[in-house]
Amino acid sequence: MNTNVQKILTQIKKLCEQRCVRLTPQRLAVLRLISQYNGAISAYNLLHLLRQSALPHAKPSTIYRALNFLLEQGFIHRIESTNSFMLCHYFFELSHNFAFFICNSCKQVTEQTTKGIEEILQNMAKITGFTMFNNIIEAHGLCTKCINIQLHSYLRS
Ligand SMILES: [Zn+2]
Ligand SMILES: [Zn+2]
Secondary structure: OOHHHHHHHHHHHHHHHHHOOOOOHHHHHHHHHHHHOOOOEOHHHHHHHHHHOOOOOOOHHHHHHHHHHHHHOOOEEEEHHHOEEEEOOOOOOOOOOEEEEEEOOOOOEEEEEOOOHHHHHHHHHHHOOOOOOOOOEEEEEOOHHHHHHHHHHHHHO
8 A cells, every 4th residue: 555545544543542533444444545546536436446445335324424424523525516525635733724726637636725815705704794604615627737738739739
């Protein structure tokens, strides 16, 4: 297994012990699949991969229960616009505001903290008398790799 994935899983196991929450084999199996996946993955694809690997008899409810746990603990994020899930790269920070940059071509998702943007949104909310609890910023476009591929084929044609 990828050493980076191994490192992340070890850190998360430690966090679960500190928080006295149980990282059951099902939860761990789902987390492992998400951390191995490059980008965001749908619950349907997770179920498919889980059945092929750790849990051949996994049910949709297994996935949803595991996903809920991982979301609650802040280990993963849900990408609303594509209804898929990805590993949080700042899971060791208890809460953070983030923006997602989603590649429409390869589906890779980059997570960036939103320092500055958060203030602007709060000010905008204040002007309209709105009390904002949370916000989700999801930007769609092309990653460096995919824009280069497109430029390359454009220049050749
Ligand atoms: Zn995050
Ligand atoms: Zn891409």
